[in-house]
Amino acid sequence: MKKREKISEAVIKRLPIYYHCLKWLENDGITRVSSNIISGMLNVTASQVRQDFSNFGEFGQQGYGYDVAFLKNQIAAILGLDKRYNVIVIGAGRIGEALASYKGFKNEGFDFIAAFDIDTKGRDMIGDVPLYHYDKLEEFAKDNRIDIAVIAIPAESCKEVAAFIKKLDIKSIWNFAPVFLYMGEDIAVENINMSESLFMLVYKANNLIKEK
Amino acid sequence: MKKREKISEAVIKRLPIYYHCLKWLENDGITRVSSNIISGMLNVTASQVRQDFSNFGEFGQQGYGYDVAFLKNQIAAILGLDKRYNVIVIGAGRIGEALASYKGFKNEGFDFIAAFDIDTKGRDMIGDVPLYHYDKLEEFAKDNRIDIAVIAIPAESCKEVAAFIKKLDIKSIWNFAPVFLYMGEDIAVENINMSESLFMLVYKANNLIKEK
Known part of the structure; x- marks a missing residue:
């Protein structure tokens, strides 16, 4: 993976989207694809697609296109998706529950191994995932490798829980x-705000209507 | 809004992120902000931030920064967030339920006015949102303005439901x-795949560890 250092941040941000697109194509039995098709699916220009894909050691052939499986595997390796990850969920409210019980993550390499809440409401499972009292988290972290912690709790407790996650050496x-x-340079964070994609949707819709 | 035509797609994609960042700052009582602070929060270079913000008729002053409220309102107007939108949810499973009952959307201008499912399981509300049988959707759409339909159902029925949404003239x-x-040029679609941000998180974490 010597190439990794050369790939710019802007390209890296598009990798998860390309990866999914290639997975969709593969699931539909498509083995080769043109930059124009990917451009149409993803709202990225075809020339941008060609330029990005040239980073992964794959060059499309005129009238023949790109090898879907090869590209998908290259991108998976760059992103680190050739490994599996252990995930815990903190907060067993509606969002935590939806995430812990979503079956699709396993297929992508993410194993949801436990959920924690300060009030388990008498439940001991969410779907297939064991649910423990938050007090058990420290002990659980000693006995299990935890790669990713999902925070799905109200705003008030977020920073306190994040500090505890850091103490447990979850990265x-x-x-x-x-x-x-x-969280500084030691911990990777993705802050999810669902509204952002709603904003983008609204913008797209407003511009559709204007073009008519 | 004469400026709109000039703003490139790449900048537009960053607007929802800037908008949220500015809202966070505003909620924290911050009225002016430097491009460096925004750069640090968002993983965008400071020069990119300055270049992007120059599109919205706001230029930061050396040692004084940008006006948070002004910028936020400019971006809201470009995105169309100066209006309110009526939203329905199709599918009252875990994801549909989490979305319909999330209180934050109202504050962003999105009113979740109804949810629909082929099996309501005896419920008539999800949180504050009325839940109806899917058979009632056509009638509901005649009596109510629907701006956005959320699809939160299994893969099998998705395309059929999307075709029905199109028939109901939801954009x-x-x-x-x-x-x-x-859905072609007539309907705006945002396809959400939660795994994409997990992929990005994994990439970030792998690169943290490598840098050590």
């Missing part, structure tokens, strides 16, 4: 609390 | 089904 936080979390 | 689809939906 990645997927944050669904409506708080912008920044 | 925007927020798709959570694990299917890539493309």
Whole structure:
């Protein structure tokens, strides 16, 4: 993976989208694809697609296109999706529950191994995932490798829980609390705000109507 | 809004992120901000921030920064967030339920006015949102303005439901089904795949560890 250092941040941000697009194509039994098709699916220009894909050691052939499986595997390796990751969910409310019980993540390499809440409401499972009292988290972290912690709790407790995650030496936080979390250089954070994609949708729709 | 035509697609994609960042700052009582602070929060270079913001008729002053409220309102107007939108949810499973009952959307201008499912399981509300049988959707659409339909159903039925949404003349689809939906030029679609941000998180974490 010597190439990795050369790939710019802007390209890296498009990799997850390309990866999914290639997976969709593969699931539909498509083995080769043109930059024009990918451009149409993803709202990226065809020349941008060609330029980006040239980073992964794959060059499309005129009238023949790109090898879907090859590209998908190259991108998976760059992103680190050739490994599996252990995930815990903190907060067993509606969002935590939806995430813990979503079956699709396993297929992508993410194993949801436990969920935690300060009030388990008498439940001991969410779908197939064991649910424990939050007090058990420290002990659980000693006995299990945890790659990613999902925060799905109200804003008030978010920073306190994040500090505890750091203490447990967990290196990645997927944050669904409506708080912008920044943990310095030691911990990777993705702050999720569902509204952002709603905003984009509204913009697209308003511009559709105007074009008529 | 004469400026709109000049703003490139690449900049538009960053607007929802800037908008949220500015809202966070505003909520924290911050009235002016430097491009460096925004750069640090958002993983965008400071020069990119300055270049982007120059599109919205706002130029930062050396040692004084940008006016948070002014910028936020400019971006809201470009995105169309100075209006309110009526939203329905199709599918009252875990994801549909989490979305319909999330209180934050109202604050962003999105009113979730109804949810529909082929099996309501005896419920008539999800949180504050009325839940109806899917058979009632056509009638409901005659009596109510629907701006956005959220699809939160399994993959199998997604395309059929999307075709029905089109027939009802709803112009925007927020798709959570694990299917890539493309509806042509008449309907705006945002296909949500939660795994994409997990992929990005994994990439960030792998690169943190490598840098050590």
